[in-house]
Amino acid sequence: MKVNxxxxxxxxxxxxxxxxxxxxxxxxxxxxxxxxHLLANRIIPADKALSNILSANVILYTTRCVLAELKRLGASYSEALNAANKLMVARCEHDKCVRADICITEVVGEKNSEHFFIASQDGDLRKKLQEVPGVPLIYGLRNALFLESPSAFQREYVKTSEEGRLHMSKKEYQIFRDRAMNRLAGEEANDSITGVMENKDSGDQAINVQAVRSITSRNKTDIKDKPQFKRKRAKGPNPLSCKKKKSHENQNIGSMKEMKGDDTVRRSRKRTRSRKRQMPADIGN
Structure with a gap:
């Protein structure tokens, strides 16, 4: 099958x-x-050929009137009759068999409620069914099968039906109107009953309202509607992670100590004089 x-x-x-x-x-x-047509062009098996076109499994049907018409056509259509007898039979309400095209149009009805694909080589029948909404048509051309595009009538029918769904019908409008009137009447009755009750209890309600207002005015200062959170202020750096600053006084004191220390070291050194021990004169003589 070609792409187009x-x-x-x-x-x-x-x-x-x-x-x-x-x-x-x-x-x-x-x-x-x-x-x-299928048998003449050897398009067999028929269910496989049709499933290739529709990209899905198919169930083939025929009617009793179609079988009776093939039987009347004689020996030239005997093979077609044998093949048609193997198909499922769709119910048609005809006591006496009628022509095949009339039978099919009556089975389809006004809106094709059974959702049949109609496969026929009869051009007049296909033209007639193009004026019925929701009837897809299949026909054969030599050894190929084709699915007809929707007709202009079918497209227009779908468009008008969609527009009709957007608006209410007369029946729906009447039902909606009755419900709305009943609802309004019920609300008015409830309002009248509550009005009578309100007049009786108006004095008590006024006293209660004043009491509530006085209580709320007292508690206005005490009650806080919203929880108040403390603002997070910027804190200083962690003192343990910081180095201590060296003051200038400590540096000066340290330098003075070093100078003094040098002086003490120098002063503490004693000069050792080498004294020669003199022998007494007596001993020498």
């Missing part, structure tokens, strides 16, 4: 799933012309 074809099919599927509530697995209602 895949994108187009994906857009069409999102339109029907988002706006009309189609859900997986998708239901495909096939007529006799479509079954015959």
């Amino acid at each position: 074809k895949q994108k187009r099919h994906r857009k069409t599927l999102t339109f029907y799933t988002a706006c009309h509530g189609f859900r997986k697995p998708f239901k495909v209602l096939c007529d006799g012309t479509f079954v015959h």
Whole structure:
């Protein structure tokens, strides 16, 4: 499948799933012309070919009227009849079999409540179903299958239905109005009852109000509405982590001590004189 074809099919599927509530697995209602086209072009198995287009599992359906029409067409459509008999049969309320296109249009109804994908090679049937909202159409072209884009009517129907949901209908407006009137009447009744009670108790309430005001005026100075926190002021540095300042007086005293110490050392030194011991004259002689 080509890329452009895949994108187009994906857009069409999102339109029907988002706006009309189609859900997986998708239901495909096939007529006799479509079954015959699949067999003639060897597009088999049919459920796999359709699931490739719709990117989901599919369940194939047909109707009793379609089977009866294939039977009437004779031996040339016998293979198509055998293949159609294997499909699930959608319920149609026809006691006597009618034409296949009429049967399919009646099964689809006004809004396709059963969410069928209609697979047909009948161009007139497809044109008729384009005027019905929420009916996706599938057809075959040689050995390829295609999902038709939504028609202009279907797109316009979705747009108008969305605009209609934004506004209230007449019934909804009437219900809303009745509820609002009942609510206002109830509020007025409650106000009248409370007004009578207020007139009786007005004297007591005035006394109570004055008492409360006097109490609150006394306690205004004592009661503090908000907790007051102490401001954190900037503190000095940690004295243990700082070096002590050396004063100039201590330095001078230290230098004087050193000078004095030198003097004392010098003074304490004594001169030793070498004295020669003289021998007495007597001893020498």
